[in-house]
Amino acid sequence: MELFFNAQLVLALRKHHAANALIVALNSSSLFTLALRGGLLIKLACAEFCQKTDLLDRALKAAEGGLERLIFFHANNRHLEFHPVKKWWQGTHKYRELKAFWQVTNPQPPNPAPSSIGDTQKSLVVLGIETSCDETGVALVRLEPRPLKVGQDQTPATGTILSQALHSQIALHAAYGGVVPELASRDHVIRLAPFAKQALKDASLTWSDVDLIAYTEGPGLAGALLVGASLAQGLGYACGKPVIGVHHLEGHLLSPLLEPDAKTLVFPFLALLVSGGHTQLMQVDGLGRYTMLGETIDDAAGEAFDKSAQLLGLGYPGGPEIGKWAVTGNASRFDLPRPLAKRPTLDFSFAGLKTAVLTHVQKLKAMHALDDQARADMAASVQAAIVDVLMNKTERAITETRIQQLVVAGGVGANLMLRARLKQLQQDGRCRVIFPAPSLCTDNGVMIAWAGGLRALSREQGAHAGPFTVRPRWPLDQV
Ligand code: KG4
Numbered sequence: 001m002e003l004f005f006n007a008q009l010v011l012a013l014r015k016h017h018a019a020n021a022l023i024v025a026l027n028s029s030s031l032f033t034l035a036l037r038g039g040l041l042i043k044l045a046c047a048e049f050c051q052k053t054d055l056l057d058r059a060l061k062a063a064e065g066g067l068e069r070l071i072f073f074h075a076n077n078r079h080l081e082f083h084p085v086k087k088w089w090q091g092t093h094k095y096r097e098l099k100a101f102w103q104v105t106n107p108q109p110p111n112p113a114p115s116s117i118g119d120t121q122k123s124l125v126v127l128g129i130e131t132s133c134d135e136t137g138v139a140l141v142r143l144e145p146r147p148l149k150v151g152q153d154q155t156p157a158t159g160t161i162l163s164q165a166l167h168s169q170i171a172l173h174a175a176y177g178g179v180v181p182e183l184a185s186r187d188h189v190i191r192l193a194p195f196a197k198q199a200l201k202d203a204s205l206t207w208s209d210v211d212l213i214a215y216t217e218g219p220g221l222a223g224a225l226l227v228g229a230s231l232a233q234g235l236g237y238a239c240g241k242p243v244i245g246v247h248h249l250e251g252h253l254l255s256p257l258l259e260p261d262a263k264t265l266v267f268p269f270l271a272l273l274v275s276g277g278h279t280q281l282m283q284v285d286g287l288g289r290y291t292m293l294g295e296t297i298d299d300a301a302g303e304a305f306d307k308s309a310q311l312l313g314l315g316y317p318g319g320p321e322i323g324k325w326a327v328t329g330n331a332s333r334f335d336l337p338r339p340l341a342k343r344p345t346l347d348f349s350f351a352g353l354k355t356a357v358l359t360h361v362q363k364l365k366a367m368h369a370l371d372d373q374a375r376a377d378m379a380a381s382v383q384a385a386i387v388d389v390l391m392n393k394t395e396r397a398i399t400e401t402r403i404q405q406l407v408v409a410g411g412v413g414a415n416l417m418l419r420a421r422l423k424q425l426q427q428d429g430r431c432r433v434i435f436p437a438p439s440l441c442t443d444n445g446v447m448i449a450w451a452g453g454l455r456a457l458s459r460e461q462g463a464h465a466g467p468f469t470v471r472p473r474w475p476l477d478q479v
């Protein structure tokens with residue numbers, strides 16, 4: 001085993017061709033990064049390595065002697081944390097067989113910018129990586145650029161899903177009634193790199209066939225986002241591919257456009273984005289041209305489903321559970337509020353609904369009457385209230401903007417009652433409605449590959465090589 005303290009991770013990766021080199025990077029903000037030649041780059045949030053050297057100990061133990069080399073690098077010799085690391089390493093007797101190399105220079109971004117993607121007339125294979133919350137998603141999507149007719153403003157490509165790997169952490173978080181961020185990050189770390197390999201294998205492609213790597217840059221859980229961002233950047237470094245950061249909600253928003261019947265969709269259209277963290281009505285005038293028409297002033301629609309389910313003692317996530325229980329329930333048994341329904345605004349509010357559910361549940365419990373029928377009736381009442389609120393504002397947006405095309409995206413878009421009500425709107429001739437397939441409503445790698453590819457084709461600059469970050473909070477109208 002050899003040990004290097006090298007400023008240029010990239011050079012280190014390229015120079016040391018050992019398949020099992022573990023690279024430990026310490027950058028100016030004390031971020032601690034582990035990279036494996038061949039792709040894995042994990043940026044561990046500010047680990048204060050000097051105080052927490054056991055992280056490295058554990059990484060070495062986890063490698064179980066399978067490492068061929070260990071490479072340390074640091075960007076700048078003036079940074080203080082470099083010296084204590086060196087001191088710690090020299091003082092430790094555990095890894096005596098390792099040889100140390102000390103090289104310090106300033107790193108250069110090695111991988112090309114997304115705008116360097118050559119001929120935008122050729123098809124583009126994009127690897128998409130999603131880790132913003134509790135789904136690990138990796139997918140390969142091929143984008144076929146299409147000539148745009150003058151005066152017709154459409155997406156610059158059509159897309160085909162080549163492969164996808166998706167894992168939901170629902171079971172992992174179920175016992176806690178919500179997502180535990182640290183558990184989410186750790187699970188992403190374990191699954192992500194194998195998923196990337198699997199996606200390639202399933203599509204019968206190799207790394208050289210991939211033109212672009214897209215990852216969710218935000219919004220989401222900081223630690224979870226860092227895992228995806230790190231893998232994307234690591235793969236970019238290792239394979240010399242451009243890397244682009246994607247806004248998670250833009251991924252949701254553009255995913256309906258993968259549907260075959262969306263090929264004829266022309267901008268502008270309305271988008272109803274309903275996920276676990278967001279409830280928004282947007283006007284979409286083009287790629288990256290999003291105007292917020294209304295959004296929730298408190299809880300998101302998905303959150304209202306999740307919290308109501310939790311109060312009723314149903315499973316997590318609450319949306320699908322409420323949907324299931326509602327089938328046998330009586331939606332008019334409980335009178336639940338429809339906040340802001342009569343106000344001339346396109347904003348939503350769900351906090352009052354949650355309080356009303358809590359009050360009813362407390363009363364039922366006090367009377368020992370929270371039986372399965374009461375649960376089903378409450379589930380049906382909650383679903384009806386949430387869907388009513390969403391429909392009310394959507395219809396208002398159609399009337400106000402006179403835009404008669406709507407795409408629906410985000411996890412709550414999988415709700416059957418909402419889908420039925422929106423289909424009715426279409427049948428009534430009010431509006432053309434496009435949904436993604438229910439499996440593409442919740443988080444997945446496909447939407448990130450697709451959105452990243454569309455952005456690259458329209459020559460939009462996203463995040464790329466060099467120091468990178470994630471954006472846990474990132475309003476969509478600021479992309
Ligand atoms: O878009 P998503 O997968 O993740 C976020 O970006 O938040 O949305 C997750 C949310 C959860 O709140 C979940 O309860 C809700 O979508 N959801 C549903 C359904 N499936 C997922 N809500 C209602 N009905 C469903 N079938």
Ligand code: ZN
Nearest residue numbers: 252275442443
């Ligand atoms: Zn989402």
